[in-house]
Amino acid sequence: AVVSTQSTGNHGWSSVSLKLAIKDLELSEASIGMFKLGGAEIALHYDQSLNDDLEDIMAQQQDERQPDAPEVPIAHFLKDAIKTRLEMQLPHYERWSEGLALILDPKVAPKATKQFAHLIDDIWFYAGDKSTNINWYTRRASVAAIYGMTELYMLQDKSQSFRRHGLSLTEE
Amino acid sequence: KRVVSTQSTGVKEVFGKVAESYDVMNDAMSLGVHRLWKDHFVKEAAPQPTYKCLDVAGGTGDIAFRLHRHMRNINSETSDIVICDINTEMLKVGQNRAEQLGINQHFTWMEGNAEQLDLPDNTFDVYTIAYGIRNVTHIDRALSEAYRVLKPGGKFMCLEFSDVPNPVLSQIYDRYSFDVIPVLGQLIAGDFESYQYLVESIRKFPKQDAFADMIAQAGFSVVDYENLTFGVTAIHTGFKL
Numbered sequence: 223a224v225v226s227t228q229s230t231g232n233h234g235w236s237s238v239s240l241k242l243a244i245k246d247l248e249l250s251e252a253s254i255g256m257f258k259l260g261g262a263e264i265a266l267h268y269d270q271s272l273n274d275d276l277e278d279i280m281a282q283q284q285d286e287r288q289p290d291a292p293e294v295p296i297a298h299f300l301k302d303a304i305k306t307r308l309e310m311q312l313p314h315y316e317r318w319s320e321g322l323a324l325i326l327d328p329k330v331a332p333k334a335t336k337q338f339a340h341l342i343d344d345i346w347f348y349a350g351d352k353s354t355n356i357n358w359y360t361r362r363a364s365v366a367a368i369y370g371m372t373e374l375y376m377l378q379d380k381s382q383s384f385r386r387h388g389l390s391l392t393e394e
Numbered sequence: 395k396r397v398v399s400t401q402s403t404g405v406k407e408v409f410g411k412v413a414e415s416y417d418v419m420n421d422a423m424s425l426g427v428h429r430l431w432k433d434h435f436v437k438e439a440a441p442q443p444t445y446k447c448l449d450v451a452g453g454t455g456d457i458a459f460r461l462h463r464h465m466r467n468i469n470s471e472t473s474d475i476v477i478c479d480i481n482t483e484m485l486k487v488g489q490n491r492a493e494q495l496g497i498n499q500h501f502t503w504m505e506g507n508a509e510q511l512d513l514p515d516n517t518f519d520v521y522t523i524a525y526g527i528r529n530v531t532h533i534d535r536a537l538s539e540a541y542r543v544l545k546p547g548g549k550f551m552c553l554e555f556s557d558v559p560n561p562v563l564s565q566i567y568d569r570y571s572f573d574v575i576p577v578l579g580q581l582i583a584g585d586f587e588s589y590q591y592l593v594e595s596i597r598k599f600p601k602q603d604a605f606a607d608m609i610a611q612a613g614f615s616v617v618d619y620e621n622l623t624f625g626v627t628a629i630h631t632g633f634k635l
Contacts, residue, residue, distance in 0.1 A: 249547025249635075252519040256616045256633050354494060 235268075235321045236261035262330045265321035266337065272310045273341045280348040301351045304369050307341070308376055319377045335377065341367050398592035415583040416454070417499040422578050423589075424626075425544070426600060431627050436460040437554045438620070438629060443469040445519035448476045448543065450508050450536075451526020453484025455491055457553075461522070462500055476513070478506040509535040511542045528599040537612035550614055556621070557601040564623050571596070577586045602628050 235237045237260045244253055255265040281302065311318050325334035342362045351361060420428045436457065441447055445463040449458045458477045465472040470633050479485050485503045492498035506512055506525070508530050521540045530536045540550050558564040571593040579589030600608065602619050605628075608618045613633030 244547065247547070250445075250519045250545040250549070251442060251547070252545075252549040253547030253633055253635070255440065255549050256632070 228349075234261065234317055234322050237267040239264060257334075259330050262324040262327065264320075265324050266330065266333060268314070268321065269325065269334070270337055272307065273337065273344070275306045276303065277343070277344050277348075278343065284348060293350070296351075299305050300345065300365060302366075303345045303349070304365075304372060307345075307369075310375055314376075322373075322377070338366065342369070361381060408635060415500040416572050418582050419589070422582060423575050427623060428627075430480075431622050432456055432460060432524065432555065434622065435522075435551065435629055436464055438631070439464075439520055439522060439549070439551050441473045441520055446473055446476075446545075447515060447522065448518045449480065449521045450478045450503045450511075450521065450523040450540075451480070452477045452483055452527070452550065453479035453488050453583070454551060455488035456545070457522055457524045458488070458501060459492070459495070461520075462497060472500060474500055474502055476502045476518075478504045478508070478511065478513075480505070480507055486611050494497070494536065496548055509539060511539045511543055515542050516545050518548055519545055520549050520551065522551045525555070527552055528595055533600075534608060534612065537609055537614075541613045541634055546634055548632075549633040550609065550634070551607075551628045552605075554605075554626050554628060554630070556605070556619075558625040560624055567626065602630075605630055 233242065237254065237257070238258055239261060240263075241251070246318060257268070262304055292328060314321075324330065339362070342365050346361055351358070355362065423529075424431075426620075441464055445465070447461050449461065452458050455477065458475050461475055462472060465487050477488060478484070482505050482620065485505060489498060489501075489503050492501055504512070507612050508526065509532050521544050523536075523540070527533060527536055537550075544550060558567050572590075575593055576586045576590040579592075580586040584588070599605070602621065602625070606617050606619055609630055609632045612632075613634065615635040617630070617632040619630045
């Protein structure tokens, strides 16, 4: 299913946007039934597509790495990954806090949490994490917490430059 | 003149009686719950007044009338609903009911076979089939036909008896099905064998996941199902994308 996020600029993460997209694609109006969670589905889809983009970037970086190049320090890698991912949200920055609120709704949260967990897994995978013990859980929890705090900070950040949110990521 | 009118009245009465026992049987077998299933089904279908709806195997009009009522509650200007059934008697019953309710002008009654619909491609927004698909000989053909006549983006919805996965409940359900229902059929409709056959055909029909696969095979996307009453009935949906 292709959902256009273009209309979210005007109508937000809503069923109005869905209806417009359906009309654009010349589909039957009955297809709105696909989106059981309504506008939140656009937000989820948008979030997932950015996660996919990040994975592509990390995979490409890994391919391009010279075999004898020095290992990237994990903290450095994590900071970069989170920063890159959050900066992807800049184009729809004004509306993302609405989207975030929508996907935290109890009906949508399970799906959103799963997506988020996959994102953190991917980041750790490319960071080089090979743990098979309790560290696996603690690492994900810590990165998830850092990501969450950074994102909230970024959404409230009204300064011209967004460099500040990069500094809030502390080295572990 | 009088002879003709009594003849047609007599025929009507016979049809009426047969349909009545079908209704009573439905109520007796499902303890009235089939009405709730159908109500829920139509609520899920959520037809808007502008939608072109096709109800297949819907001879007596149970689903079609509900679809109409749903649309009417939104807007008094509603699209016509096409009802297709392989059995002309059932269609006549539905037609008579519609006339009695004074709503027959909103329906088009068509004799036809779900496996080969005499309808053009890309016509309907919603295709519904309730308790009909398990009687179709080639289910895959019926699904292909459903796909063909739906508009791009159109919704396929099927209400059908399905599998009860819970082992405790399924035992109770089996006992009720095999021991009680055919006897009810004999007492109410005077027909033991048909209802024994019905119960067996329900067991033969593919389970929820298998049927969902068949729907996907026909080309539908975003295929999903919802169990009602622990799986006694299931609603399967798919979209033509």
